[in-house]
Amino acid sequence: ASALWTGWPAAPTPGAFLANTLVLWSMTLVVVITRQAEGAAMTALSEAYDRARQALDAARDRQLELKQALKDLDLANREVIRLNDLLIAAREALEEARRAKEEFVANVSHELRTPLNMIIGFSDEILKRPDLYAERLPQELLDDVAAIRRNSEHLARLVDDVLDLVQVDTGLMRLSKEWTSLAEVIAEAQEAVSIFFERKGLKLNSRVDPNLPLIYCDRARIRQVILNLLSNAARFTLQGGATIEATRQEHAILIKVSDTGPGIDAATLQHLFEPFQQADPSIRRRYGGTGLGLAISKRFVEMHGGRIWIESHIGTGTTVSFTLPIESGVPQTTLKRWFSPYHDYTPRDRPSLVP
Ligand SMILES: Nc1ncnc2c1ncn2[C@@H]1O[C@H](COP(=O)(O)OP(=O)(O)OP(=O)(O)O)[C@@H](O)[C@H]1O
Ligand SMILES: [Mg+2]
Structure with missing residues (x-):
């Protein structure tokens, strides 16, 4: 009977307590x-x-x-x-x-x-x-x-x-360009102004390189430039005369008109390519002219890809020079190319197929 359930749990052992x-x-x-x-x-x-x-x-x-x-x-x-x-x-x-x-x-x-x-x-x-x-x-x-x-x-x-x-x-x-001999243009201009030189007892010399290449330019406009420069030389020179020179440079032709005239002072030189500029107000009265020649010449030269400038000293004379590029503006892509004296012709090496 002591093994019977008493309702009370048996006092826990220390092991059970730990487990719990x-x-x-x-x-x-x-x-x-x-x-x-x-x-x-x-x-x-x-x-x-x-x-x-x-x-x-x-x-x-x-x-x-x-x-x-x-x-x-x-x-x-x-x-x-x-x-x-x-x-x-x-x-x-x-x-x-x-x-x-x-x-x-x-x-x-x-x-x-x-x-x-x-x-x-x-x-x-x-x-x-x-x-x-x-x-x-x-x-x-x-x-x-x-x-x-x-x-x-x-x-x-x-x-x-x-x-x-x-x-x-x-x-x-618009420029109307063509292959032009400058020697011809210079000769024409010289002839046109020779009367002005003769009348004043002035000399007009020319030194044009005989081997100048042709230039692709507007012939009439370039003649106008040369005429302007030569007539200035004739107009302002009182003794001696003028010389026109044309020589070949590497890529351009250089044209120079020099005279034994009165010369121009440095301050005036700077303005002479502007329209209506003359060295002094008495010029128009004494020599006529309107002061447009150099302004127009500069524009024409520059339209051709060239340059124009003046060197002058009072008492020793004036030199106006301009350049024209050789082969300037040669149309390479148009028919004109075939008419260019500078266009290289290379013969075909393939024999023609035409019977
Ligand atoms: N060779 C020269 N010697 C001295 N002065 C010059 C010479 N060329 C030009 N000049 C001076 O430059 C000015 C301008 O020249 P430009 O040719 O433009 O006009 P112009 O000759 O007076 O008139 P235009 O050419 O219109 O008839 C002249 O009025 C003159 O004073
Ligand atoms: Mg003039």
Whole structure:
């Protein structure tokens, strides 16, 4: 009967107590660990949730920005189209202005030159054949007609010079280039001005290299330049004369007109290539001229890719030099290339297939 259940547990042995305590501990540990793990999981979850929300917000912001950027792009696109239209309109206006200018220059030259040519032509006729008008025209009348002729010729030259200048400066001047012998052009110019030298008892010498290559240039314009320089030399020189030289340099031809005239001081030299510049106001009265010759010459030379300059000293004379590049502006891609004396002809080595 002592083995029967008494309702009271037998007093625990120290081993059992230890075991119980261990079980209790480890259960508490498990609970604590589980709680902690739960807590960590919850924190991670909520952090992930926050991050996802932030990412979503950021994505929404991006979307809004993108929409705004698209709108801006559309606006910019429309602005570009508008500006393009403006540009087209401006270009058309410019083209229109250019055409108007071209027409104006052409009209002015026509309107002024036609009556001037008639004045020159009729006064010429009267002077050459006065008997066609009356049996005998009084000498005073003939003298006056001669004055009309002189002045109208001067006016015609002035009109031509001003128009040349306007045409170059507005980009309307077209050069008509051809293969040209400078020796010929120089000889022509020399002949044209020789009378001015003879009248004043001045000498005109020329030293032109006989082996000059042909130059692709506007013959009439280059002749005009040489005429300007030679007539200046004749106009301003009182004793001695002038020399025109043409020599070959490496890539250009150098043309020099030097005279034994009064020379020009350094301060004046700088302005002589500007239109209407003369050394002093008495020049026009004493020698005539308008101060356009050098300005036009400079433009023509530069249009050919050359350079022009003056060296002068009071008392010793003046030298005006200019260069013309050899082979300047030779059109390499057009038919003219075949007519160029500088175009190399290489015979084909393949025999012709023509029977
Ligand atoms: N060889 C020269 N000797 C001295 N002075 C010169 C010489 N060439 C030019 N000049 C000076 O330079 C000025 C300008 O020359 P430019 O040829 O441009 O005009 P111009 O001869 O007076 O008139 P235009 O050539 O229009 O008939 C002249 O007025 C003169 O004062
Ligand atoms: Mg002149």
